Amino acid sequence: MINVDKIRKDFPIFSRKINGKPIVYLDSTATSLKPTQVIEAVNDYYTKFTANVFRGIYTLSEEATAAYEHAREVVAAFIHAKPEEVVFTKNTDESLSLLSYAYLPYHVKKGDSMVTTILEHHANFVPWQQYAIKNGCEFRIWQVGTDGELNLKDLETLITKNTKICAITAASNVMGTILDIRKIVKTVKKLNKECFVIVDAAQAVPHFSVDVMSWGADAVAFSGHKMLGPSGIGVLWAKKKTLDAMPPFLYGGDMIREVHEKETVFNDVPHKFEAGTPYIEGAIGLGAAVSYLLKLGMKNIRKHEMDMTAYALGKLKKIPGVTIFGLSDAKKRGGVIAFHIKGVHPHDIAQLLNEDNICIRVGYHCAMPLHEHLGIGATCRASFYIYTTKKDIDALVVGIQKVIRIFR
Amino acid sequence: MDMYREFILDHYKHPHHFGVITNKTNAATLYNTSCGDTITMEMYIDKKSKKIMDIGFSGSGCAISMASASMLTDTLIGKTAKQAKKLKTKDIITLLGTTLTPSRIKCAVLPLEVIQKAMNNTV
Numbered sequence: 316m317i318n319v320d321k322i323r324k325d326f327p328i329f330s331r332k333i334n335g336k337p338i339v340y341l342d343s344t345a346t347s348l349k350p351t352q353v354i355e356a357v358n359d360y361y362t363k364f365t366a367n368v369f370r371g372i373y374t375l376s377e378e379a380t381a382a383y384e385h386a387r388e389v390v391a392a393f394i395h396a397k398p399e400e401v402v403f404t405k406n407t408d409e410s411l412s413l414l415s416y417a418y419l420p421y422h423v424k425k426g427d428s429m430v431t432t433i434l435e436h437h438a439n440f441v442p443w444q445q446y447a448i449k450n451g452c453e454f455r456i457w458q459v460g461t462d463g464e465l466n467l468k469d470l471e472t473l474i475t476k477n478t479k480i481c482a483i484t485a486a487s488n489v490m491g492t493i494l495d496i497r498k499i500v501k502t503v504k505k506l507n508k509e510c511f512v513i514v515d516a517a518q519a520v521p522h523f524s525v526d527v528m529s530w531g532a533d534a535v536a537f538s539g540h541k542m543l544g545p546s547g548i549g550v551l552w553a554k555k556k557t558l559d560a561m562p563p564f565l566y567g568g569d570m571i572r573e574v575h576e577k578e579t580v581f582n583d584v585p586h587k588f589e590a591g592t593p594y595i596e597g598a599i600g601l602g603a604a605v606s607y608l609l610k611l612g613m614k615n616i617r618k619h620e621m622d623m624t625a626y627a628l629g630k631l632k633k634i635p636g637v638t639i640f641g642l643s644d645a646k647k648r649g650g651v652i653a654f655h656i657k658g659v660h661p662h663d664i665a666q667l668l669n670e671d672n673i674c675i676r677v678g679y680h681c682a683m684p685l686h687e688h689l690g691i692g693a694t695c696r697a698s699f700y701i702y703t704t705k706k707d708i709d710a711l712v713v714g715i716q717k718v719i720r721i722f723r
Numbered sequence: 724m725d726m727y728r729e730f731i732l733d734h735y736k737h738p739h740h741f742g743v744i745t746n747k748t749n750a751a752t753l754y755n756t757s758c759g760d761t762i763t764m765e766m767y768i769d770k771k772s773k774k775i776m777d778i779g780f781s782g783s784g785c786a787i788s789m790a791s792a793s794m795l796t797d798t799l800i801g802k803t804a805k806q807a808k809k810l811k812t813k814d815i816i817t818l819l820g821t822t823l824t825p826s827r828i829k830c831a832v833l834p835l836e837v838i839q840k841a842m843n844n845t846v
Binding site for chain 2: 659660661662663666667678679683686692693721722
């Protein structure tokens with residue numbers, strides 16, 4: 316079990332009051348709050364060993380390089396990967412776009428198909444859709460039922476011998492659906508072992524234990540800012556031989572070994588994909604975030620989020636006029652709940668909740684195709700993390716009742 | 724609560740000039756992709772006098788954008804197209820008479836943007 320009261324003391328933002336009222340933060344799916352341990356790790360780089368990495372012979376630079384590479388080791392161990400297979404990027408979007416520029420053009424040709432799901436965040440949808448449009452490929456979408464669940468059997472018709480890419484999310488940022496990636500990858504590979512499977516793990520890595528080796532996918536992407544880390548640092552994982560075979564995506568410093576007038580020899584992976592001075596303090600902060608999560612234990616985190624989700628689902632479904640989207644079983648979903656209040660636009664709901672500093676997200680949550688597919692317009696979304704309490708959820712319930720009262 | 728004054732909610736629940744008009748001369752639709760609002764404005768502008776004789780709006784949106792559309796149609800009917808083209812964001816805020824946060828100003832201004840687009844778009 317995790318001690319939420321103790322955890323909350325690590326998050327300085329909770330001491331802030333807006334208009335004299337505390338903050339009820341229910342938008343961790345958008346970004347997580349940051350604990351002192353992460354803030355201090357970033358601050359240490361600024362106050363104790365500010366220097367560029369891989370370049371200096373002096374102590375400060377050696378320290379900065381060691382801290383940057385240590386962060387990579389920590390992140391790699393966290394997802395059961397090798398450090399050289401962990402590429403630091405800006406975020407999930409960049410990790411996925413990197414693949415669309417460095418992998419797709421060499422493997423996906425006119426007439427080939429690419430498969431994704433309707434649950435995707437735009438980051439794991441638009442790159443493949445746009446590539447398909449430009450290159451005359453078929454873009455296939457694995458549809459969900461109204462409860463947000465995918466039927467594994469559908470893959471039998473979706474995946475053919477010409478399917479070169481299958482891009483799937485590990486957990487939906489709207490419906491909360493958690494996908495059984497291991498089973499999906501196994502099924503896809505059985506249907507076509509050449510199909511390159513890409514997993515958007517932005518909503519998975521922060522919330523439960525992820526083992527990229529056991530997943531069996533070819534590439535995995537996630538962001539640091541959703542898992543207590545700084546914004547602007549993300550990860551692309553792929554097997555070394557995959558990364559080795561891909562050409563660089565960005566050119567410049569650090570990613571080269573030798574440059575001559577007529578030729579350039581690129582650096583080894585992962586550095587080949589990290590052109591220019593990287594986000595050193597971001598990586599260090601992410602390393603500290605991972606250490607923080609590991610101390611709590613991913614199983615305990617998952618259990619806490621499940622408890623919060625079950626509690627919230629129970630409370631919200633009792634309010635007349637509230638519609639909840641997604642599966643009703645908290646065990647099958649992440650700590651995110653999308654909902655509607657009858658007759659009230661999501662923007663008005665968020666605005667009124669804001670009067671009590673209740674922070675929720677409204678709109679399409681970067682998943683417009685899903686909203687269109689379900690025909691539900693914009694939605695409200697409350698999401699939970701390690702610092703969420705039942706009190707936060709009670710505040711949301713009271714807030715929703717207030718909204719209903721005002722709009723009655 | 725300041726933003727959701729009684730008259731705003733009244734316009735939202737019972738919008739004026741909601742629906743289509745039969746004799747439209749101009750029309751346009753705009754989306755606000757961040758929140759999924761969509762507003763269509765149909766206008767009947769008299770050729771000779773250049774006066775706005777009628778407006779009908781349709782679509783869906785938040786209380787602020789709907790109330791803004793409702794109040795704007797009230798204001799503009801009977802005015803000239805030239806007068807309508809002159810309206811700016813600050814005029815909409817004055818019209819709504821409520822406090823708006825920066826993210827909600829977009830909602831409030833959407834109906835005006837549709838009107839101004841429609842005026843350049845004869846049907």
